[in-house]
Amino acid sequence: MAAPLSLHIPEPARRPGAAPDFSGLRLSAAGEVGRSDPQTAASDLRDLAFGLIRVLDDDGQAQGPWRPELGASALKAGLAAMVLTRAFDERMFRAQRQGKTSFYMKCTGEEAIACAAALALDPADMHFPTYRQQGLLIARGYSLVDMMNQIYSNAADPLLGRQLPIMYSAREAGFFSISGNLGTQMPQAVGWAMASACSGDTRIACGWIGDGATAEGDFHAALTFASVYRAPVILNIVNNQWAISSFTGVAGGETTPFAAKGLGYGIPALRVDGNDFLAVTAATQWAAERARANLGPTLIEFVTYRAAPHSTSDDPARYRPADEAALWPLGDPILRLKAHLFRSGLLTEQDFADLEAEALEQVRAAGRQAEAVGVLGKSRPSARTLFEDVFKAPDARLVRQRREHGV
Amino acid sequence: MAAPLSLHIPEPARRPGAAPDFSGLRLSAAGEVGRSDPQTAASDLRDLAFGLIRVLDDDGQAQGPWRPELGASALKAGLAAMVLTRAFDERMFRAQRQGKTSFYMKCTGEEAIACAAALALDPADMHFPTYRQQGLLIARGYSLVDMMNQIYSNAADPLLGRQLPIMYSAREAGFFSISGNLGTQMPQAVGWAMASACSGDTRIACGWIGDGATAEGDFHAALTFASVYRAPVILNIVNNQWAISSFTGVAGGETTPFAAKGLGYGIPALRVDGNDFLAVTAATQWAAERARANLGPTLIEFVTYRAAPHSTSDDPARYRPADEAALWPLGDPILRLKAHLFRSGLLTEQDFADLEAEALEQVRAAGRQAEAVGVLGKSRPSARTLFEDVFKAPDARLVRQRREHGV
Amino acid sequence: MPAMNMIQALNSALDVMLARDPKVLIFGQDVGYFGGVFRVTDGLQSKYGRTRCFDAPISENGLVGTAIGMGAYGLRPVVEIQFADYIYPAYDQLVSEAAKLRYRSAGQFSAPLTVRTPYGGGIFGGQTHSQSPESLFTHIAGLKTVIPSNPHDAKGLLIAAIEDDDPVLFLEPKRLYNGPFEGWRDRPSSPWAGHPMAETPMGHYSVPLGEAAVVQGGAAVTVLAYGTMVHVALAAAHHAGIDAEVIDLRTLVPLDLETITLSVKKTGRCVIVHEAPLTSGYGAELAALVQEHCFYHLEAPIRRVAGWDTPYPHALEWDYFPGPERIAEALRAVVEGEGV
Amino acid sequence: MPAMNMIQALNSALDVMLARDPKVLIFGQDVGYFGGVFRVTDGLQSKYGRTRCFDAPISENGLVGTAIGMGAYGLRPVVEIQFADYIYPAYDQLVSEAAKLRYRSAGQFSAPLTVRTPYGGGIFGGQTHSQSPESLFTHIAGLKTVIPSNPHDAKGLLIAAIEDDDPVLFLEPKRLYNGPFEGWRDRPSSPWAGHPMAETPMGHYSVPLGEAAVVQGGAAVTVLAYGTMVHVALAAAHHAGIDAEVIDLRTLVPLDLETITLSVKKTGRCVIVHEAPLTSGYGAELAALVQEHCFYHLEAPIRRVAGWDTPYPHALEWDYFPGPERIAEALRAVVEGEGV
């Protein structure tokens, strides 16, 4: 008689009261992982999914073959974008707490990923983000006031108060409309890239997804279509260790890095230090070079940490050790790039203080402007807009309903 | 300015008029691929997804470490099951052509897979098949008459004429109800296995899917859940080179074997010669041993060839070379096992002729019995059954409708 | 009898069933250690162990697909979809599989799963935390659809759903989790405490599927509602000063048509209310049935008050939500026999 | 004007649009080299090249998801779902994404895709090759749903759907591909040749979305139908000897309510016919609308003749299919003013 079967229910060692424990995390030293030529065949690139591409070491020095060529102004622009993103998050999180809106989500600790990716790609490339890529908009110089108007769902909201706060859409900034439904944007990104390739265009697409959401069927669809048609797309997984209260083990990350998912599709996959602005830049450039050369898709897993609560509705103290964020071994992306600029003699403490002050002032000024229009409940789009854009032109039924509503 | 992008649309070299071309097929010699102990960690098993586990060589000799321990009677039972399956297919395909039913699907050329898997697992284990695993039922000794009654949708159909022909369900034979919707059975198999493990049972589950259907989101869900909870399940991909008219390249198999999909989930994956009864047996036993030892799931890709049309509604001459089946490099599974038995002195030509004659007679006898009940359109279940089993007990509405229908 | 809010009542139902029946198990996103984003499974993992209540991947098709397999094995899985707006990836498993398994296997296999999910608006959740997808399920033969409107029924119906041998979609009006809601956007919300239907027995009991409740007798018009809208309809009738008979359907499938027709034949008038968009909402089925069965008693056209045929908005939530004024207006029109 | 069957007419529509608009492309399972399991895309790959008409993986969510991305880019993808029974894996992409993209992005992005799929019964296809899921889509704000009943309309409506700037679900009654079908199980089927609506212009034309067709004038009762049921309804009226006005809706959303109400106000009676299960079928919406808008003209309850609330069977197909006898009986009952 066989022994009875038992079920494995994954559970992190690290819960409130326990000590943070990152021993299961596969790390590599800065500069350790080799850089293959972007022209390399996918089948020769399998190891990259299991290492961790890192450039910045603990002293802020750039190490190894993945060091990107970035001038001082590019580095400073990156730092400024990250600092501004964090300042924006702080203020809007507070605004929600003050009752000015219904909801907010921060990307604290993950700023390097979106900011570096935005700067590494062409402004004409199209991002298909999820809800934690505000750094893309900010790094691309999108209007903070418009972002706030969206968050306040006010009369100046470019999305007419229709979407939950932070579910931006900014076509001109190459930023696709965010969906609340996890994962759906991934095959859409692939489709956009396929369309670009079909049309003989040069623009590529970039899809974004969280570690938890990789379990959705749409993630598989995206990898399948990207692989089959060799679509010029970069598929980014932001592995910030948590999906609300679920650790990565619940998404299948207990034994294998998420990057390894690419291998079964013949898609080259990189596992990258997401808190390392230079590594993110290098990986993105590498993937973009492949895509633009008709070599097809790349899957990138950015390893980072969600330092903030999932959203304003969440309280992580209920499910993870209070000091886990502070002990995260890949550090803070802003401080790491700052150290690098220090070390390279490109930035002084005063410069950094100025940068922070400037960011704060930018956010404050934007806040004043947006709040002058109004916050949620105090200002809103015309009720007439409720009935618009369902179709390009309303059908008779919508016209009837609008009339019934008296608007 | 970057060069224009272009899209890759996969297309097989082999279309009607062209010569069959199997040069892209990754093959290994019989006995070549090493056999790891079933206790080996998944991460040390990655190469197995890229090789091809084969036991029977061209001379019918069993080679290498994957040789299973099978006695003469087991081998003969396997051969008999395959021969019977083929005879059954022949007759029922003809029955459809004679207008006795609406639809039929053969598994010609793929008989080794289901027959060997059925015999390698325990009768109490539960299969979640797709529509080309009639070999499971036949090898498990399920009533041919009941299968035919189902195909004829007649008054004796165990499924009350509700299902399309060949969409069997046979709980007592460990055969889950077949769905027409591709892929749905895969997470169901994982759930059944999870339930078995939760309950401290010893039975394992086995899910089946075609190469084309691996593109469905449910395939990803199955791998994810199987990996996360280390479910005692075997997930089989039957790669028969075609999904109706689409070659494997359209499902993502152009650059990477389907077995490699397992690697991204940390699931050990085997790529196996599906026309080699001994290799199928060995791989299934290996996976079952892991599952029963609480080592979790295994993904197996069986490489085979769909020698028949997709179904009675299909005409493969429209999309593949007429002689492709004949030139398939892995041969015919029945002839290969027959050669092995010859070679081992366990079978004579006369024995084989007897086997075939016996199979034919079994099928004929069953046919007479089923046709005595009636074929589609001539005999059918009571119209009352139309309204039963929607729920365990009909709601008032169904009672009303049944009454309205006058039954 | 303790007063519970709806979350506590649902938690209690799960607690009772986990304790009574070893075949019951719960899984879904964040339902294990954390206890669910709405806290409905709070404390259950620590009480019953990890294999009875655990977290699942963000894969709704996987959730329902594995639950079907568990059901076929012989367990009674209770699955949580975090928001009803996220049930669509599981739609195929629900429609093609759970709903049809008993039928297509002639009773060999069945899928006695319960899918719990918070639905509906009124919480400024925007288009992906506010939808009411019930009619997408009532069309599917083989599925039952249940929607409670108060803690007492929530517990009793959830127990009945888990004990039911067929797949049940259990939609929880999230706007009612913490208190009844009358639909006045600017009045303070009240808690469940003090409401008669908050009185919820601790132990096992069930409210049978397929029995509507007449929550208020009346002679002038019959109002058909469910979930949050039961409370809004009551408020509307009060507001309009109309003697309405308000029926809480409680289960949409199976439907208690008898209670409905009895009432409409008495009042001769009918208003149907739901949050979901008008077109092909469940109100359409109700209107079709009522006119079919009560035609010669009807004195005015049946009116439907529903969400508009637009996606669910954020800022303009109160322009979308069919609140007491809109319902009151319909009540008045129907009582006065106005055509459209 | 050549006589075409519906397959030829659809093929011709695609041909015309591929030739006229470089933004149009077609993909789906087996649609490329092979030309589709029903041959609707026959010859298009060889004529327009592989990037204009190609095979896709068996992933309906991927099909629709990538098509949405293509639409957002600026193309006009036409996607084929091999059978409507297999559309459910794409349900989330259709409902949450295609339908809402224009709205949620305030017009920045849109998804002008056309999803073609064969639907309906009458071919002994069993439960997964016979379903009629239209009402699962008519409930979704932002989607249009089109169902032709003959070759001429099929071509004109498909062209209109592709040219439409919003997502359109285009359901093809597969029972009508090769000829009209009156629903008599035992009479031989006839081909399209000779039928007036088989006359189909070669070039570009369109039949506007949102306009019903009165296919037969009559005074006794109005019959609302679409797809296969248009022909079955005509046969039923003939069989019953009832002077029915038969309306072919052609598009369910947007709906031509005016043509409907005009007719019902004239006849005072209404029968609605569809193959899909009764409960929450599109007939419910039609019945609700008709009673709302024509209440004071109605002389008998509106009747719905539909599929039973069971999965679609195989052997008992003709016990399920709402054939001419069942419709005729309903016509008689409504003309005689019988209640239920």
Ligand SMILES: Cc1ncc(C[n+]2csc(CCOP(=O)(O)OP(=O)(O)O)c2C)c(N)n1
């Ligand atoms: C289809 C779907 N299912 C469930 C949810 C609810 N939900 C919102 S965010 C979230 C966690 C996502 O985690 P992850 O993908 O890791 O992204 P992160 O929040 O960590 O950035 C869940 C379950 C959803 N939005 N969509």
Ligand SMILES: Cc1ncc(C[n+]2csc(CCOP(=O)(O)OP(=O)(O)O)c2C)c(N)n1
């Ligand atoms: C969800 C779904 N989509 C499409 C189909 C139509 N269909 C039936 S079989 C088939 C091909 C399947 O190919 P494969 O998985 O390789 O299995 P094989 O037929 O080769 O055994 C397709 C597309 C279906 N049955 N279900």
Ligand SMILES: [Mg+2]
């Ligand atoms: Mg995460």
Ligand SMILES: [Mg+2]
């Ligand atoms: Mg195949």
